[in-house]
Amino acid sequence: MSSVAICLKNVSRSFVSRNGNVTAVRNLSLQLGAGRFVSLLGMSGCGKSTVLNLTAGLLTPDEGTVEIRGEPLAGLNRHATYLFQHDVLLPWKSILENVIFGLRLADAPRVAARDSGMHWLNRMGLAHVAARYPHQLSGGMRRRVALAQNWILNRPLILMDEPFSALDVHTRLQMETELTALWQADAGQTRTVLFVTHDLEESIRLSDEVIVLKSSPGASLVAHYEVDLPRPRDGIALKENSQYRALYRALWNDLQADGRSPQ
């Protein structure tokens, strides 16, 4: 449990834009223990997604290093899957084909892949829509398919970029429960989740740790909180909990301070 899954050391990254260079991440150092559920919390546009893309290997840092399970990251992060904010199911593939897409890319035999895909669809309560296409499903169902598409590959790291931000509140709470159940169902809880969100309550409900980033100039570390609340966590009962309220206030103050800071 004490091994390090993700380690960022003094990472900086900037982008060239019309108004000159914009620093998205500035001198950021992070360490994520294996098997932990960690949220990156910050205001919109503070560079959270850039941190995620750096961890995924979709971006390379200008300075600093990214280490995944003790090894410096070169190219794409093959230990991780990435749940994107946008809908990324392929519209021309059926639900089952979408779920097993990663397996098929790795040349898994068709029959075995389909069996595994059906198993996952059953688990997500979606077996009855296996032959349908993504546009025929609701937003919540599509997110479940995306979860299955990621989880089926059984990789030790799961990166998530505000995956439930487009859902209505009710569906969102349901999805959070399902995500937590999936994550806890892993034997030995070895899967590490890095979850990006701007929703303060969501970060507390889901995580073991919350890392607060401030936006200017460029994402940098503000604070790091342990969330020591018992699981399973009930979104409503939690609001009565004094520990939750103290944490909420602390996170709120951190975000407020960032909102007031000069750009």
Add this chain to the structure above:
Amino acid sequence: MSRRARLFSIRLLLTVAILAAWQWLSSAHIIDPFFFSRPGDIAARIYKMFAAGAVWMHLAVTLEEAFLALLLGSTGGIAAGFLLGRSAFLSDVLEPFIQVLNALPRVVLAPLFLLWFGLGIWSKVALGVSLVFFIVFFSAWRAVRDVEPALIHNALMLGASERQLIAHVILPSALSAIWASLNVSLGMAMVGAVVGEYLGASRGIGYLIAQSEGLFDSTGVFAGMAVLSLVTVCVSAVAGCIERWALRWKASAEIETQGSQRFP
């Protein structure tokens, strides 16, 4: 009456009305039948052409030229579009050259093609290719560049190689745009074949039209035109069937999202 049947009868009525007006205007010498001919005469001429049988050979030659032009032009266009769409460097280097080539009016190349490739079918194919290539190339290029980046990132994270990325994500995503350009190209391939024949050939529908024109035989010109358009429409219809099959995931998406608004 169903919507389909109503549409069909209106279209039929419109066709009959236009042809009848033409026939009457020409017969009453309000327009000169020497220049404008008459639908009745044209129909009779088409019947005679097919009864005599020689027209089949000419039609086959024109279709062969158009088909080869479509095949070579679109294959080249798609390949070049993918290559430049996936390589920012290549597309930066080559873009001005392509723009210049595309700005060239292709029809003026026809005499050159006749010199280079002779009076046979290949000069017509070359003209067709020069027309088809750019239409397909530009739409393939744009379609490849416009693929949703999140789809590409997701496939990459799931482990796709460049080849798999093209097969599973980019090609299907670009397919509907490319197909639309192929539909336009079909007409252009026919234009290439006919214009080529028109300028110098001993076979083909374009040659027949040119011959009729030389004899001031407007009926023959109209008959050739009618045969060409009918054949092109038939080929387009077959292409439409294939398209509906290949893009069936999309068709059902459109019906489900727009159906209620289009057919209240």
